[in-house]
Amino acid sequence: MTSRSSGAGKNKKQRSFWKELPILIGIALILALLIKTFLVQAFSIPSDSMQNTLQRGDRVLVDKLTPWFGSTPERGEVIVFHDPGGWLPEAQIEENVVQKALSFIGLMPSANEKDLIKRVIAVGGDTVECKENGKVKVNGTALDESSYLYPGNTPCGDKPFGPLKVPDGKLWVMGDHRQDSLDSRYHQNQQGGGFVPEQQVVGRAIVKAWPINRWGTLPVPDTFDQKGLSAHAAAAAPGALGLAGAVPLVLWRRRRLIAKDSVVTAGQETGKG
Template identity: 75%
Template sequence: MDDDRTGGGGGADGDGDDGSGDEPQPRKQRSFWKELPLLIGIALLLALLIKTFLVQAFSIPSESMMNTLQRGDRVLVDKLTPWFGSEPERGEVVVFHDPGGWLNEPAPEPNALQWFLSQIGLMPSADQQDLIKRVIAVGGDTVECKRGGKVHVNGKELDETGYLYPGSTPCDDQPFGPIKVPDGRIWVMGDNRQNSLDSRYHQELPGNGTIENKEVVGRAIVVAWPIGRWSTLPVPDVFERTGLAAAAVATAGPGALGLAGALPVVLWRRRLLAERDA
C-alpha cells in the first residue's frame, strides 16, 4: 500500500525514493535573439504612443525663426497638454499644420524608411507640411504694426528685442492691421521678420492670415539637438505683462451658474432635515 503514495515523507528524511522524478525541471532560458523581436516591438509601440500623445521631434528647415532657432535644429514639441484643453498662448513657439496655401511647393515623396521613422517620431513629419512660428496674438486680440513702428497687441506696444533677429524690424517689409483675431484662432510671426512668410503674407486666405487652434500640433518646448544648442523655449517676459489681454465683459461661467443654482437647493434640504429632527 505504501507503494501507492505520491508525496510521502520518505524523501524528507532521506530514506526510500529520492523524489528526483517529482522535482520541477529548470525552465530553459529563451535565446536573446528570440526575445529581440518582442523587445523591438515593445520599443516601437512605446515610441508610437509617445509621438502620438506626448512629445514629437521636429527639424527646423529654414531661417525664419533665427536666432531663436537655427536651420537644422531639432526641437521637441509638447503634444500632451492640448489633449487636456490647453490652447496656444501669446509668446509660445508652436508647430502647426499648413492650413492651405502657406507652403507653395509640394513636399518630396518620402521613401519607406523615412515614412516609418516619421510615424514613430524619430524623424519629422513625412509629408513635411508643418510650420513653426511664434504666437503673437490669440482669439479676441487686435494686432497691428505700422511701417517704422512696433507690433501692438490690444493697443499695447511689444518690446521684441529679446527674441527678434538682430537687425530685423518688426514689420517694415509687410505692415498690417489692425486685425481682430477671431475666437479659436491665432496670429503667428517668425522671429526673423524679413525672412518669414508668416500671417502677414497670407491675409488673402480664409481667416485673414490667422490659424485655427486645431491646426496646432503643439508647443515647442526645448531645442534638443545639436547638444551644443540645448535650451528651453520659454514665453518672453513681454507677453506676461499686465493689461496685454483684450478687455472682456465679465460673465458668469458654468461653474458660477451651477453654484448659484445649487445653493437654494442645499439650503432647502438643510431646512427639511432640521424640521424632521425637531
C-alpha cells in the same frame, strides 16, 4: 554532468533571449509610436524664418500632451501647426524606406509633413496691429521684442498690418526673423485671413534638442506677461461681476417666493380644518 547541465541552461537562456528580442523591439516601436502620437514629437526646422531663436536644421521637441487636457496656445509660445491652406508650396520630397519608418514612429521628422513653426503673437479676442516703423501692439500695448527679434530686423517694416481683431479659436502668428518670414501678415488675402485655427496646432515647441551645442528651452518672453495684453479678458470682467452679483439676488428672491407659498399653503390647510 554538472558541466553539461549548466551549458544546456546557458544555451536555453540564449535561445530565450533571441525569441524575446522581436517582442522587445515590437514593444519599443509601439511605445515610440504612442509617444509620437500623444506626448512628444521631433520636428526639423526647414527655414530661417525663426532665427535666431531657431536655426535651419535644428531639431525641436514638441509637447503634444497638454492640448489633450484642453490647453490652448498662449501669446509668446513657439508652436508647430499644420498648413492652414496655401501657406506652403506643393512639393514632394522622396524619402527612403528607413526615413519613412523612422518618421512614422517619431524618431525622425518627415520631410513631407506640411507643418510650420512660428511664434504666437495674439490669440482669439485680441486686437493686433503694427504700423510702419512702429512696434507690434496687442490690445493697444506695445511688445518689447528685442529678446527674440532677429538682429537688424524691424517689427513689421516689410509688411505693416492692422488693426485686426483675432476671431475666437484663431491665432495670429509671426516669425522671429521678421523680414524673412511669410507669416500671418502675408496670408491675409487667403480664405483664413492669415489666422491659424487652434485645431491645426500640433503642439508647443518646448526644447531645442539638436545639435547638442544649441540645446535649450523655449520659454515665453517676459513682454507677453504685461497686464495690458489681457484687455479683452478685462472687458469680459464686468459681465462676470454682474453674473456674480445676480446670483445672490436670484437666490434671495427664490427663498422669498418659497416662504410665501408656504404661508399660503398653511392658510389653506387651516381653512379646511
